[in-house]
Amino acid sequence: MADTGTITAPQKYNEETLIEELGYDDHFHDHHHGDKYQSSFIFHYIFSMDHKMIARQFLITGMFWAVIGGLMSLVFRLQLGFPEESMAWLKPILGGWITVNEAGIGTLAPEFYYALVTMHGTIIVFFVLTAGLSGTFSNLLIPLQLGARDMASPFLNMLSYWFFFSAGVVMFLSLFLSTGPFSGGWTAYPPLSALPQASTGSGAGMTMWSFSMVLFVVSVLLGGINYITTVLNLRTKGMSLWRMPLTIWAFFVTAIIGLLSFPVLVSGILLLILDRELGTSFYLSEIFIGGSALDHVGGSPILYQHLFWFLGHPEVYIIILPAMGIVSEVLSVHARKPIFGYKAMVYSILAIAFLSFIVWAHHMFMSGVNPFISNFFVIFTLIIAVPSAVKVFNWIATLFGGNIRFTAACLFGIGFVSMFISGGLTGIFLGNSAIDVQLHDTYFVVAHFHIVMGIAAFFGMYAGVYHWFPKMYGRLMNETLGRIHFWGTLVGAYAIFWPMHYIGMAGVPRRYYSFDNFQAFAHFDMINKFITVAAIIVFALQVLFLINFFYSIWNGKKLTTKNPWKASTLEWTTPINPGHGNWPGRIPTVQRWPYDYGKGGNDYISQITPEQEWEREYDEAH
Amino acid sequence: MATATVENINKGRSKIHPQKFALIIGCASMMMMFVAFTSALIVRQAQGNWLEFNFPSIFNYSTIVIVVSSLTMHGAYFAFTRGSEFFYKALLITTAILGMVFIYLQYQGWLEMNADGIFLDGNPSGSFVYVITASHAGHLLAGISTIIMALLHAFILPYKVTPRRKHRFQLVVWFWHFVDFLWLYLFVLFLAAY
């Protein structure tokens, strides 16, 4: 570094002047388009077409669902940890699902236990970690970080939110059915899902589940079309693909995966609906209920599993890729270092996306697929570990030697890396079809996917919320509360899921209401109690986050500068509270890649700053 | 100097209209839905217990009709841009009619299958044909409604070739070609499978 000392006299640029001089005028504010949608309360806050408002709608709706989904898990954890305790006190909320005997002891109805597990999974996977995560941040950041006024089609964007909202309404109503919501697992395997008489939740509950999912898919598709089109068409001048922040790469590839995989789920659900309503036999064959044979002949339940997991596996990457993008950005900014291996990061996203389409049958090793075909899926599954490891290596290398500011956002980013490593390693166990014979459908799988997807994606989301909250609301969240939130959640989450690996290896199956009849598992009851207590504490910490979030919206510390984190990407060149169209005047043009941190002694160089004299020599020297 | 770099950087940016791009991606995603159906069909067929039957010959005629409709559609667009108002309108109407004839023929095909004892709720080999052709017909109906929009433009607005109208017309044309192509894909697959 010393030798470059003479040439690194950093030139001072004023951002306003840069935008004025180098920005380009698209005459956006000459015609008053859009304003008519902004003027009234209804069109500003409810039927908004502004991507920033839609992002906040996705986020807050996602939070609502996270609370519901989280509370559900507490109820079934109580059942698992303290099966002998009375649940009579829940009667006022859960009503008929708690049966109270003469002695006043309340027990959770087994059917409702299954309904809770099912709804918990569906809600968290789709409503929270898909819509709440990628919906929020794709909407917020794609236009802001690319230098666009808004999405390619603000109208479709609004529709996308409202389809998501309607999907939520349908699912929510199904919670109040007298027969309960669907209860056959979030994967909705037939025959449980295909036969209304199979269980209480398989009737009206399943009908509403499938209807809700179709609405949800429409939302994802409308959103995805918009994200892709915006990324490819509305980048500002100078924003070549290789100058896009990794967040945008991640959202972009996520949208592509979604567009290619969600329609397959629709096909699968459509055939399921036909089996239920019109008597076809796509998934049903020779089934006896109550001693008499059903008419359905010639179907194959495995067919559904193929269709489901063809979506299902890409879906887990639809959840994790946005979190990865967010974490890459947040770590680089808060470590004040360029992201390590930018291109490798992009290529690994692409590789993961591609591989995610050819590994789905690793969920079906135990469903009777041909072992020879299984081998094919074992190999590709294990290959996914390669690009995943590349990413992990790059995150660690980014942090290494960095001037790390341990903000809440940064901590959650680091926590994400930790969780992704822990959960990814157990994936390698599961990916071996021979080991999966023992582990399939046990708590080992539950531990694997909660750590690698559930917790990791939540951490990515929290990193994003703490980091971009100032952009969303013009205020800061409380850092101290944020750090308590992080450390508590990190320790608590491991406390919940680490022990599950052990009980899973011992063969304890997932989705069981009670282990009373299994002597072999009796000695795990202390572990189960421990997990339940940890879960309650972790939930309480998330309430702390919510309090921090909502309190800060109105009472957080006001921003005094446009760029609180000193980040180089474009969203921080907009005014503190950007209006419709994001930039009041000209749109900035992009002069460099997004990760110039610590270059030649400069803390950061904004993407709108043109290349300077000394840099050429500097780049050659490095 | 700085401005010069900006212009250089922007060379080679794609000029395709965002709406067209969105349409292409939308079609790709619809295509995936049918890819899922047809893969399910192939996988299911390989599992045995598969009822063989004669694929209704009427689908051959519907195939011819839809291919011709794609040609007339293209002709209409050609006429529109070359200033021949009469052919523009006439061919557009022809396309709409051919589209409806296609739906009618599909319906006849279903009747023929029904008459042969192949029912929707029978062996999946028949159910697949019903479900896939009906989903395709649904997409085709969406195509017909866009043609109706185009017809309204053709007959209500004074004839004039503007970039905006050209663009909108192209969207209709592209979607129609897509549903046509989709049918060809399905038809070839059916011929191979049945």
Ligand code: HEM
């Ligand atoms: C190195 C990478 C990974 C490998 C090798 C791997 C492998 C596997 C395997 C083989 C299973 C099936 C286990 C069974 O049911 O018996 C599984 C389940 C699962 N994995 Fe992974 N995985 C990896 C990473 C991930 C990531 C990154 C996510 C999400 C972001 C994820 C989410 C899930 C989910 C949700 C399930 C369970 C679904 C269910 O049955 O309900 N996995 N994984």
Ligand SMILES: [Cu+2]
């Ligand atoms: Cu998977």
